[in-house]
Amino acid sequence: MTAVADPPRSRRRAGTGRLAAALVSPTLVVLGLVVAYPIVSAVRLAFYQRNDGVDPETGLLETGYRFVGIDNFADMVTGATAGRFLNALWNTTTFTVVGVAVEVVLGVLMALVMHHAFRGRALVRASILVPWAVPTAIAGLLWNWVFQADGVANDLLPGPAILWTTDGLQAWFAVIIADTWKTAPFIGLLVLAGLQVIPQEVYEAARLDGASPWRQFSSVTLPLVRPTLLVAVLFRILDTLRMFDLPYTLVGPGKDATDTVTVLAFEEAVRFGRYGPASAYAVFLFLYVAVVAFVFVRLLGADVVGARVGRNR
Amino acid sequence: MARQGLIGRIGIAAVLVLTASACGTDSGSRPTPPQAALDGVGPITLATGKDTSGNLQNQIDGWNSAHPDQRVSLIELPENADAQRQQMVQNAQTRSDTYAVLNLDVIWTAEFAANQWVVQLPEAEFPLDKLLPATVETGTYFNRLYAVPTNSDGGLLYYRKDLLDAAGLTPPKTWAELSAACAKVLPANPGTSCYAGQFEKYEGLTVNFSEAVNSAGGAVVGPDGKPTLDTEAARKGLEFLVNGVKSGEIPGKARTFKEEEGRRAFQAGELVFHRQWPYQYLKAAATDGSSAVAGKFAVAPLPGLTGPGSSTLGGHNLAVSAFAKNKKTALEFIKYLSSEEQQRANLEKSSQAPTWAALYDDPALTARFPYLPTLKQSILGAKRRPAVVKYQEVSTAIQNAVYDAMGGKGDVGGALTGLQARLSELTK
Numbered sequence: 087m088t089a090v091a092d093p094p095r096s097r098r099r100a101g102t103g104r105l106a107a108a109l110v111s112p113t114l115v116v117l118g119l120v121v122a123y124p125i126v127s128a129v130r131l132a133f134y135q136r137n138d139g140v141d142p143e144t145g146l147l148e149t150g151y152r153f154v155g156i157d158n159f160a161d162m163v164t165g166a167t168a169g170r171f172l173n174a175l176w177n178t179t180t181f182t183v184v185g186v187a188v189e190v191v192l193g194v195l196m197a198l199v200m201h202h203a204f205r206g207r208a209l210v211r212a213s214i215l216v217p218w219a220v221p222t223a224i225a226g227l228l229w230n231w232v233f234q235a236d237g238v239a240n241d242l243l244p245g246p247a248i249l250w251t252t253d254g255l256q257a258w259f260a261v262i263i264a265d266t267w268k269t270a271p272f273i274g275l276l277v278l279a280g281l282q283v284i285p286q287e288v289y290e291a292a293r294l295d296g297a298s299p300w301r302q303f304s305s306v307t308l309p310l311v312r313p314t315l316l317v318a319v320l321f322r323i324l325d326t327l328r329m330f331d332l333p334y335t336l337v338g339p340g341k342d343a344t345d346t347v348t349v350l351a352f353e354e355a356v357r358f359g360r361y362g363p364a365s366a367y368a369v370f371l372f373l374y375v376a377v378v379a380f381v382f383v384r385l386l387g388a389d390v391v392g393a394r395v396g397r398n399r
Numbered sequence: 400m401a402r403q404g405l406i407g408r409i410g411i412a413a414v415l416v417l418t419a420s421a422c423g424t425d426s427g428s429r430p431t432p433p434q435a436a437l438d439g440v441g442p443i444t445l446a447t448g449k450d451t452s453g454n455l456q457n458q459i460d461g462w463n464s465a466h467p468d469q470r471v472s473l474i475e476l477p478e479n480a481d482a483q484r485q486q487m488v489q490n491a492q493t494r495s496d497t498y499a500v501l502n503l504d505v506i507w508t509a510e511f512a513a514n515q516w517v518v519q520l521p522e523a524e525f526p527l528d529k530l531l532p533a534t535v536e537t538g539t540y541f542n543r544l545y546a547v548p549t550n551s552d553g554g555l556l557y558y559r560k561d562l563l564d565a566a567g568l569t570p571p572k573t574w575a576e577l578s579a580a581c582a583k584v585l586p587a588n589p590g591t592s593c594y595a596g597q598f599e600k601y602e603g604l605t606v607n608f609s610e611a612v613n614s615a616g617g618a619v620v621g622p623d624g625k626p627t628l629d630t631e632a633a634r635k636g637l638e639f640l641v642n643g644v645k646s647g648e649i650p651g652k653a654r655t656f657k658e659e660e661g662r663r664a665f666q667a668g669e670l671v672f673h674r675q676w677p678y679q680y681l682k683a684a685a686t687d688g689s690s691a692v693a694g695k696f697a698v699a700p701l702p703g704l705t706g707p708g709s710s711t712l713g714g715h716n717l718a719v720s721a722f723a724k725n726k727k728t729a730l731e732f733i734k735y736l737s738s739e740e741q742q743r744a745n746l747e748k749s750s751q752a753p754t755w756a757a758l759y760d761d762p763a764l765t766a767r768f769p770y771l772p773t774l775k776q777s778i779l780g781a782k783r784r785p786a787v788v789k790y791q792e793v794s795t796a797i798q799n800a801v802y803d804a805m806g807g808k809g810d811v812g813g814a815l816t817g818l819q820a821r822l823s824e825l826t827k
Contacts, residue, residue: 140513140788145541147513147788166824234660235652252654253600253806340600340798356485357791 125372132158132365151362158366170342171350171367177258177333178346178371182326185265190319192266193273197311200274201281218271226335229264233336251336257343261332268332269325273318280314281307320382327375347371437518437719437726442470445732446487447502447715449478452749462735469728471500480504480602491516491722499723500732503546505537505714506602506784506794512540513788517718518726520544525734531775534754537783538716545718548754549737550745552713553777554596554610554701555770557665557673557683561695562588570699574614574639577672577702581648584671594643595653595661596674600802603657605784605794606711607674608801612636613782614701614708619797619822620785626822628815635704637804637811644805654805666690674701676713680770681750698770700777712781714752752778789825796821 133155137148162171200211217225232238233250240247250260284307292302330352333344339353347367355364445459456473463470474497476483484507490498491514503511511517522544527535530548538546558570562584571577581593596610597603609619617632627633643649656664658676665673666683668691673679686693701708717736719729735741742753746764752774758764759775785793800818804811 138789143541145509145513145788146515166821235655247652249651249655251599253802338600340795340802342803353795357481357795358789359488 128365128372129369131361132369133362135362136360154362158363159370161363162366162370167350170345171347173342174345174347174350177344178327178329178348180258181261181265181329181346182323185262185269185326186319186322188262188266189270189273189322190315192270193318194277194311194315196270196274197277197281198307200278214274215271217268218275220268222268222331223335225264225268226332229260229267229332229336233260251338253341253343255343257337257341261329261336261344264332264336265326265329269322273315273322276314276318276321277311280311284310316386320379323382324375324379327378328371347374437521437730439723439725440469440727441725442472443499443723443725443728443732444472444474444497445500445502446474446476446490446498448480448483449475451478452745452751454745454748457748458736458741458745461741462732466728466731469725469731471728471732474498487511488516491720494722496720496722496724498720499725499729501718501720502549503716503718505534505548505712505716506790508538508546508716508718509540509786509788510790511718512543512545516721517545518721520547520719520730520733524730525737529739529756530737530754531756531778533712533778533781533783534714537712537714537786538718540786546716547718547733547737548714548716549733549742550714550751551754551778552676552752553774553781554606554674554710554713555677555680555698555773555777556701557675557679557696557698559584559668559671559692559695560697562591562671570697571672571702572700572707573702574704578648581671588671591668592650592653592670593648594672594674595649595656595664595670597657597661598640598649598654598802598805599657599660600798601657602794602798604801605797606713608637608640608797609782609784610674610701610708610711611639613711614703615639616704618782620787620793620826624785624787624826626819626826628819628822632704633815634811637801637815639704640801641804641811645807654802665696666692668692677752677770677774678750680768698773700773700780707780710777710781712778712783714754785826787826792825793822796825 133153134151135154135158137150137152139148140146141148162168196214200207200214220228230251234240235247235249237250239250248256250256288306288310289302292306297305328348329346330348333339333341333346333349334352337344339345339349348371351364351367351371354360354367445455447455450456450473459471459473476486484504487498487501487503487507491511501511501517503517512519525544525547527544527547531551534548534551535544538544538548556570563570563580565587566580566583568580568583571580577594585591585593596607598607612619612628612633613636615632615635617630617636618627619633621627640649644651644654650669653661653664658679661670661673661675662679662682664670665675665679666689680698683690683696684693701710703709717733719726719733723729737754739755739757742755743758743761743764745751746753746758746768750768753759756775759771765771784790787793796818800814800821803809804814
C-alpha cells in the first residue's frame with residue numbers, strides 16, 4: 087500500500103489528490119469563512135478596546151478602537167470584575183462535572199431500559215427522547231415556570247417555598263436539574279446505539295459461566311459500550327462548558343450562583359457593547375474547551391473521529 | 400485582451416482613489432457634530448417594542464391616509480426592553496437605514512445620543528412647554544434635545560382600600576405609616592403580605608432602588624453626574640428595602656417579582672401594598688373574574704421616609720435615527736404622534752400615560768381613569784434615572800449591590816460603599 091512499492095499507482099494517486107483537493111476546496115472556503123475567519127477575528131478583537139472617552143462639551147463619545155495588548159485578559163483576573171469571572175469559571179466547571187456525571191448515570195439507565203424488549207417499548211423510547219427535542223431556551227422558560235415561587239416544584243415539595251430562581255445554591259441545583267432532564271436522553275440515545283451492537287452470544291457465554299446480572303453489566307456491557315459512552319460524554323462536556331441558555335432563561339443573568347463564562351461574554355458584548363473584553367472571555371473559553379477536550383481524548387482515549395475502528399476489528 | 404486589462408486596471412485605480420477620498424471626507428467630518436439639517440421626504444419606518452396597546456397601527460393608519468407619499472411602516476421589536484435595545488443598537492452599529500424613528504426607553508437617550516446614533520432635534524418645532532417638564536428632560540442630553548416624549552410612566556402605590564377602610568386607615572404617606580398599617584391589617588388577613596415592588600435582578604430593581612433613595616431625600620447620582628450613595632438618605636433608602644425583607648414585610652418571594660409576577664400576586668389578593676406602574680390599574684379592576692381585588696383597591700402616591708416619596712420616571716421617547724434617509728418625514732411623524740390629539744386618543748384606547756400635561760386635568764378623562772391625578776402628582780415629583788452613557792453598566796452594578804443586600808449578603812453600609820466606588824469609576 088505504500089507509495090514506494092507501487093510507483094504507477096502513486097502517480098495516479100497524485101492526480102487523484104489534486105482532483106480531491108479541487109473537489110473539497112469549496113468546502114474549505116466555506117469552512118474558512120464560517121470557522122477560521124470568526125476565530126481569527128475574535129482573537130484579534132480580544133486585544134482591542136473601544137475608546138470610551140466623553141467629550142466634556144458635547145457629551146459625544148470618542149469613536150474607534152485602540153490596541154490594548156493583553157489588558158483584556160489581565161482585567162479578567164485582576165480587574166474590577168475579576169471576582170465575577172472567577173466565579174463564572176467555577177460555575178462553568180461545576181456545572182460540567184456534576185451535570186455530566188449525573189447525566190451519564192441516568193443516561194445509561196435510560197439506555198438499559200430502552201434496550202430491553204418489552205411491551206410499549208416504542209412509546210418508552212419516544213417519551214424518553216422528548217426532552218432532548220425541546221429547544222433549550224424553551225426548556226429554560228418551562229423550568230422557570232416550574233421553579234417559580236408558587237410553581238409546581240414548590241407545590242410538590244414539603245416545607246416552606248424555596249425561591250429557586252433567586253441567587254444561591256438552590257438556583258445552581260435548578261439549572262443542574264433542568265440540564266439533566268434535557269440531556270440525559272442524549273447520552274441514553276447514544277449508549278442505546280452502542281448496546282444494540284453488542285452480540286447476544288457474549289451474554290449467553292457470561293450466563294453459562296454463572297455471571298450475576300451486575301457482573302454481566304460491569305464486565306460485559308460497560309466495556310463494550312465504553313467507546314460510544316466516551317464520545318457521548320465528550321460531546322456533553324464540550325456542550326456544558328459553553329452552557330448559556332439554561333442559566334440565562336431559567337434563573338436570569340447576573341446571578342452569582344449560575345452565571346457562566348458565556349453569560350459574561352454575552353453581557354459584555356450585547357448589553358455593554360464592550361466587544362474587546364467579551365472576545366477575551368470567548369477566547370479564554372475556546373482555549374479552555376480545547377484543553378479539556380485534548381486531555382479527555384488523551385487520557386481516556388475517546389475515539390471521536392473513528393480512527394481506531396479499523397484497528398480494533 | 401490587453402486593452403481590456405488596461406481598462407480594468409484603470410477602473411480599479413479609479414475606484415481605489417474614490418474610496419480613499421470618500422474615507423478622507425468621512426473621517427474629516429467626524430469630530431464636528433453640527434446640527435444636521437433634517438431633510439428627506441418619503442416612506443419611513445417606526446421601530447418600537449411590541450405594541451401591547453393595539454392602538455399604534457390605528458395611529459399609523461391615520462398618518463398614512465393623510466400622507467400617502469410618506470407612508471410609515473411599523474417594525475415591531477420584542478416585548479422585552481433589553482432585546483429591543485439590542486436590536487436598535489445593532490442596527491445603528493451597522494449604520495443600517497432600516498429604522499427611521501426609534502421608540503427609545505427614557506434611559507437610553509444618553510447612550511444613543513453620545514454614540515451619535517440619533518440626531519439632535521430642533522427644540523423650537525415642538526410644543527415642549529405643553530409637556531410635563533420631567534418627561535422632556537429625559538429626551539435631552541447635554542442640554543440638547545435628542546428625543547421627544549410620547550408617553551410617560553410613574554410608580555403608584557396600589558393599596559387594598561377594603562382592608563384599610565375596615566381598619567379605619569388612610570393610605571400611608573411614609574414608610575413608618577405603611578408598616579403601622581400592615582401591623583394593623585395583616586393579623587386579620589392571613590396569607591396576605593405587606594408590600595412588594597419589582598425586586599428580581601433586572602432593570603426593575605434599579606427603578607425600585609432609585610425610588611427608595613429618592614423617597615428618602617437622596618439621589619443615586621447628583622446633578623453633577625457623580626454618584627451620591629455615601630449619604631444618610633441613600634442608607635435609609637436601601638434599609639427600607641433590606642429591612643423589609645428581613646422583617647417579612649416584603650415577602651421573600653417578592654425577590655422573584657418582575658412586573659407581571661407582582662401583578663398576579665396583587666390580583667390574587669396576596670398583597671396589601673404594591674408599587675407598580677399605571678398599567679396594572681385596568682387589569683386589576685377587570686371584573687371578568689381574572690382579578691380577585693376588582694373594586695377593592697385604589698392608588699396613592701408612593702410613600703417616603705418623612706413624607707410622600709418620589710417615583711422613578713419611566714416612559715418612552717421618539718428619536719430619529721442618524722442613518723435614516725427621510726429625516727424630515729421622521730420629524731413630522733414624531734410631531735404627529737406627540738400631538739395632543741394623538742396622545743388623547745392613545746390614552747383613551749390604551750390607557751398609556753400621556754406626556755401632554757393638560758390631559759391629566761381633563762374631567763372627561765379623569766372620570767374614566769381615576770388614577771390620573773395621582774399619576775400626574777407621581778410624574779411631577781419623579782426623578783429620572785442616571786443619565787449616563789454607560790447606563791447599562793451602572794444599572795447592572797446597582798442591581799448586583801442591591802440584590803445581594805436584599806438577599807442578606809453583607810450589610811447595607813458595605814453594599815453602598817462598594818456601589819459608590821463602582822459608580823464613581825463608571826461615571827468618571
